[in-house]
Amino acid sequence: MEIKIALAGNPNSGKTTLFNQLTGSRQRVGNWPGVTVEKKEGTLKGENQCTIQDLPGIYSLSPYSLEEVVSRNYLVNEKPDAILNIVDGTNIERNLYLTTQLLELGIPTVVCVNMMDLVKRNGDQIDIDKLSEKLDCPVVSISALKGQGTKEAALKAIKTAQAHQVPRMDKVYAKNVEAALEQIEAILSSSVDNGMLRWYSIKVFERDERIHEILKLKENEKKEIETIIQKVENEMDDDSESIITSQRYDHIGQIVQYAVKKKSEKHALSVSDKIDKIVTNRILALPIFIAIMYVVYTIAMGSTSISIGTMGTDWANDVLFGEIVPNFFDGILTSLHVNDVLYGLIMDGILGGVGAVLGFVPQILVLFILLSVMEDIGYMSRVAFIMDRIFRRFGLSGKSFIPMLVATGCGVPGIMASRTIEQDRDRKMTIMTTGFIPCGAKMPIIGLFAGAVFGGSSLVATSAFVIGIAAVILSGIMLKKFKAFAGEPAPFVMELPSYHLPSLGNVVRATWERGWSFIKRAGSIILLSSIVLWFLQGFGFTDGQFGMVADNNTSLLANIGNALAWIFAPLGWIGDMAWKATVATFTGLIAKEEVVNTFGVLYNFAEVSEEGNEIWTLIARDFTPIAAYSFMIFNLLCAPCFAAMGAIKREMNNPKWTLAAIGYMCVFAYVSSLIVYQLGGLILGEVTFSIWTIVALALLAGILYLLFRPGYKPKTEAIDIQKISIAK
């Protein structure tokens, strides 16, 4: 018989670690239908008949967050054979809140108390048998981190499922509430499955907003239930939902008193609190964070003797994809005597294109390892807290910061990291602005122009970051004034887990998941587009004859570039470089690092280094400083690469919003470049006054208007104000 076990628990309870322990590498990752909450499923090690369904980390089964709704829909509709509920023993009271809700579902449940070793070290005692007695379900103690007792817990869950041992907890609520619940149960009994009756009646009593959509009660039944609820509410002078919450906590308090012995309730600060005193300190928090990030980026992307990431990337570019791989394929292809076209396709098209992307892998992986460590030890949630104060000023929440931090490595996992933001409009805004952050692949573009046109000034790279951040801030303020984004960002509430040592497994897994999304595109979209690009730039019409061209100024790509170059003329992409810049921008959509490669190819250098030193003089001849800057801005801000667009599409989960996000980025980039080129050029004396100057001024005025206009006020707020004035 096939058995399905749902794994449920609070965030930070060790659920992910347990899931990895139980299933190893046999996992399938997807999305819950219709939403962007990640769905993980795995097969229990050694038990092929047993599937473990990992539910999102949740605090309760309320209808307020996507994760909670997804979890409860699964539990109620799919009815797994058993629930394995992981509970953090060091924090048992809060964790049992979810447990008591799960036990009401009428599904066989096994509770596993995690971190028992820490509980003992703190001098506390949890009596497993007493806990089991009170909860009326099997309770086991485990240490997910050390892998102790995890398999036994899963086997216990299988046994409980086979015996169909449904928990029946003691009465949790006060007499009058229990009486009301019984009355509601009587009304619902005809329309609801017997095992779920209690859960449904409690949810109906709480006036759960989603339950009525499911139950479809008759009008008279609704009325009857409403009188039952109101009677209790009047008796207790509180709303029904609060009554249930409070009494549930009271009941848990009793269970904890019976089954848990706490050493003493002293108010000594824990080590974790002491660390927090320093790293979240009002004055020190930001400098500490900046210092940490400085070290992180130095190790991953800097050019010092400890910059492991850069060393890896240099080796990959110069040795692996510079010599070893090309030589290997060269050997094979030469011995096979393949024709020149095929040879060129494989060597220049495929290896050149894919190699350029894979060369970044070391830098990106090192960055992601360090970010994963920061996440695993618990520092990232503090960062979100520290940044919340700042981000709130331009309409984003502190939770938007982590996606942007990840995006400095690669935009794809950055956009994916926006999933943790609960509120829909906050998440959409984060997705739309995360792409502005200069990712690792945009660095060579900056390097090329800094070196070729600006004398290697480090100010250029710094300004690129400033532009990225300014784009995020300006967009935040402007978008917030539109109806779709109006309203305060969701209030910030976040549990801060205790600091702990990173677990190797978790770090490796998190790094791999993010890194893989970067590598995967090299094998798919970049491979394909490298082939197309190679064809377009190698072939063309010469004297009316179609064939390979020697001078790529006559290639198909040049034709396309020339045909489209007018679009970018107002941005100052004029003269000889116009079509090259246009083509480079389009190849940048494949991958931003392609921009430099494309210039290399178009200036007739087969192979250029990462920052394209070979073509610096040619670039300097063709690009005036202000045109170079305009090109840089446009490529930093415009639509991200195809892979990131794919990520936007997945996370937005809506074609209209996907188009809106990408369209917004392109328009914003175009307008910014136009203003910088026309007005900046005029001031520097490079550009003369023309119709475009007026356009630029008009656009600038438009931006200022969007920034400072009074924003759309949501209706609910307007009503509130009315109410207040009436009350006066």
Place this chain on the structure above:
Amino acid sequence: MPLTFAQLNQEYVIVRITGQDKVRAHLRNLGFVENEKVSVIQSIQGNLIVSIKGVRVALDKSLANRIMI
């Protein structure tokens, strides 16, 4: 008084949580219920880290102002 006025590291009892919305329900689910003990560990311009039911929770000012102690 609101939680934002609390002294650091001192234990208070929650009297009331004002407002009537999803966020209030979320706060309750996290353990912010009446008669529960709470103390403030860290305060940055009204944004707080508080200790409740043995857990550390970060709250922004607007929420902290709604928790009466």
